[in-house]
Amino acid sequence: MTVTAVEAPERPAHRDPNVLRWLGAYTASMVGDSIYFMALAWAAARTGSASGTGLVLAAGSIPRALLMLGGGVLADRLGPRRVVIGSDAARAVLVLGLAATLVLTAPTVGVLVAVALLFGAVDALFLPAVGALPPRISPPGQLARIQGLRGLAARGASIVGAPLGGVAVATGGPALAFATAGALFALSLPLLLSLRIRPLPGPVKHGGTVAGDDEERTVTEERPAVTEGKPTARQDLVDGLRYIRRHPLLGPLMIVIGLSELGFVGPLNLGLILLSEQRGWGAAGMGWIVAGFASGAAGAALLIAVRGRVPRAGLVMCLTVLVGATGIAAVAQIPSVPLAAAVVGLFIGLAGALCGALVQTVADPAYLGRVTSVSTLFTYALIPLSYPATGAAIALWGTGPVYAVSAAVCAAGGAVGLTFTALRRAELPR
Numbered sequence: 001m002t003v004t005a006v007e008a009p010e011r012p013a014h015r016d017p018n019v020l021r022w023l024g025a026y027t028a029s030m031v032g033d034s035i036y037f038m039a040l041a042w043a044a045a046r047t048g049s050a051s052g053t054g055l056v057l058a059a060g061s062i063p064r065a066l067l068m069l070g071g072g073v074l075a076d077r078l079g080p081r082r083v084v085i086g087s088d089a090a091r092a093v094l095v096l097g098l099a100a101t102l103v104l105t106a107p108t109v110g111v112l113v114a115v116a117l118l119f120g121a122v123d124a125l126f127l128p129a130v131g132a133l134p135p136r137i138s139p140p141g142q143l144a145r146i147q148g149l150r151g152l153a154a155r156g157a158s159i160v161g162a163p164l165g166g167v168a169v170a171t172g173g174p175a176l177a178f179a180t181a182g183a184l185f186a187l188s189l190p191l192l193l194s195l196r197i198r199p200l201p202g203p204v205k206h207g208g209t210v211a212g213d214d215e216e217r218t219v220t221e222e223r224p225a226v227t228e229g230k231p232t233a234r235q236d237l238v239d240g241l242r243y244i245r246r247h248p249l250l251g252p253l254m255i256v257i258g259l260s261e262l263g264f265v266g267p268l269n270l271g272l273i274l275l276s277e278q279r280g281w282g283a284a285g286m287g288w289i290v291a292g293f294a295s296g297a298a299g300a301a302l303l304i305a306v307r308g309r310v311p312r313a314g315l316v317m318c319l320t321v322l323v324g325a326t327g328i329a330a331v332a333q334i335p336s337v338p339l340a341a342a343v344v345g346l347f348i349g350l351a352g353a354l355c356g357a358l359v360q361t362v363a364d365p366a367y368l369g370r371v372t373s374v375s376t377l378f379t380y381a382l383i384p385l386s387y388p389a390t391g392a393a394i395a396l397w398g399t400g401p402v403y404a405v406s407a408a409v410c411a412a413g414g415a416v417g418l419t420f421t422a423l424r425r426a427e428l429p430r
Contacts, residue, residue, distance in 0.1 A: 013145035014305060018137050018196050025191035026130065027153040029088055032184030034161020035168065036095055039177030040116065042169045043107045052109035059113045060120030064380055067124035072132075072373025073236045080129040080136065080369060085192045087126035088185045094118055096182035102175035127380060128373035135360050135368065136197050140429040144357040145308040151301030151353050155294050240370030249314075249362045252420040253355060254374060256413045260321050261378045263410025264328065264348055278399060296345025304353045314417070314426030317354040321414030324348035329407035332399040351414075357428055 013019045044056035075083045098115050134146045168177035231239070244250045310316050324347035331341060356375075363371045393402045417423050 010139050010141050012308065013138055013142040013149060016138060016142070019142070019146060019149070021191045021194055022133065022137050023149055023153060025088075025188035026150065027157060028184045028188045028191070029126075029130075030154055030157035031161045031164070032091070032095075032181040032188075034157050035165035035177055035181040035184070036091075036119070038162055038165030039169060039174045039181060040112065042177070043102065043174035044109070044112055046174070047107055047109050047112070056109060056112045056116055059116035060123065063117055063121040064124045064127075065377070067121055068128065068377045068380070069237055069370070069373050070233065071125040072128040072240065072370035073233050074125060075129040075132050075369025075372070076236065076240070076366065077233075079197075080132040081192065081195060081197060083125055083129035083369075084133060085189060087122050087129065088188045088192065090122045091119065091126070092182045092185035092189070094122070094182075095178050095185065099175045099178035099182060102173070102178065107174065123380075127376045128369050131356075131360075131372035131376060132368040135365065137195055138198070140361050142308065143360050144310065144313075144353070144428050145305050147353040147357045147360075148301045148303070148305030150356075151349060152298060152305060155298040155301065158294065237370065240367050241374070243364070243367050244371060244374060247362075248420075248422040249358065249426055250371060252417055252423045253359055254378075256318065256321065256417040256423075257355060257375050258378045259413030259416065260325075260348070260351065260410050263325065263406045263408070263413065264344075265379065293341040293345035296342035296347075297349030298345075300346050300349030301353060303350065304357075309428050309430065310354060311427070312425075313354050313358060313428045314423045317351050317358070318414040318417035318423070320347040320351040320354070321417070322411050324351060325407045325411035325414065328410055329404050332403035354428075358426055361429055362426070 041053075041057060044053040047053065047056075071083070094115060098111075101111065134143055134150075138146055164180070165177050168180050172179075244254060304310070324344050327341075327344035327347065331344065359371060359375055360368065390402065390406075393405075
């Protein structure tokens with residue numbers, strides 16, 4: 001008689017100690033991020049120079065834009081866990097050192113700009129690596145849940161981090177706030193060091209398409225993605241971009257990400273501030289709008305975390321982008337802006353979680369750092385460059401037309417995604 005071994009069922013991500021350790025580290029790091037930016041803004045304001053304050057706050061985006069793609073190459077070469085640990089360690093040392101400096105002397109624009117530049121450079125390494133880490137700590141069937149948990153952590157960090165940073169600044173000045181942020185970065189290190197890294201399978205099929213090359217292989221955390229012929233970092237980068245362009249799903253996904261983020265980030269960040277000023281809502285009204293968006297996005301993240309899988313993920317992602325775009329147009333037109341913001345947050349948040357899960361499950365593990373760096377580049381580096389254009393357009397034509405154009409750009413992302421058969425039929429693993 002032959003005895004067939006039965007494979008144990010996957011443990012849900014929210015009950016997996018390994019995933020929970022990663023989630024704790026990620027949450028601590030994100031709260032530290034929020035406190036750091038709050039403290040940096042206050043320290044810059046205390047220099048007494050408006051132009052200097054703007055320079056300090058803008059400085060970090062420069063290395064982030066220039067080095068983000070290189071961060072993806074490094075994550076693939078060294079393994080994302082190593083890069084994430086090194087990044088959080090570097091941020092802890094940098095921010096704690098700044099806190100100690102501010103105890104001894106008043107902040108200057110030069111010191112704060114230098115710190116912002118260094119922090120932005122480290123961030124350019126951290127963001128692609130942290131996005132490439134989930135497939136190495138959990139089976140593919142749990143990646144959608146992890147994206148939901150990650151979304152909840154990011155929203156929670158925004159809710160907790162800003163008030164915590166404000167209390168720290170009010171109690172002990174920017175020095176205490178920087179010290180708190182540095183301590184949180186340091187707190188993530190033992191959690192990251194205790195992670196168990198899974199061997200990654202080679203390319204697998206998703207929605208009738210093959211995610212990667214035909215050759216089957218296993219890529220582990222400790223082995224560089226490509227060793228044959230010792231290619232240079234530049235060759236690795238070019239190879240990664242070529243891989244995305246030729247991939248039947250990743251290329252369309254990057255188009256959807258770029259267009260939807262371009263139509264979403266400007267109006268929902270800078271645009272909301274200007275809209276609040278025009279309607280006289282004040283800080284309290286702005287707070288309700290942000291809370292509405294955050295609650296909608298958190299609801300979408302919770303849905304993904306609980307369900308773990310959404311059927312027809314590619315089709316649902318494109319359709320939710322279209323619905324979210326309608327909400328963007330409505331924000332500037334209807335009186336109940338918090339409700340409209342909640343609708344935008346719900347649908348765009350769901351689209352973002354599904355997009356992230358698809359990227360992580362269809363990408364060849366050897367390229368995941370570089371793929372993540374490209375998708376992250378849109379949100380954290382290139383899209384903020386549209387803020388000046390958004391502000392100038394609102395000053396010329398008002399919020400209504402600008403929000404309408406932004407909604408059209410966002411909707412174009414979903415519409416373009418629907419034209420790709422492979423993306424419409426894309427499924428998350430069971």
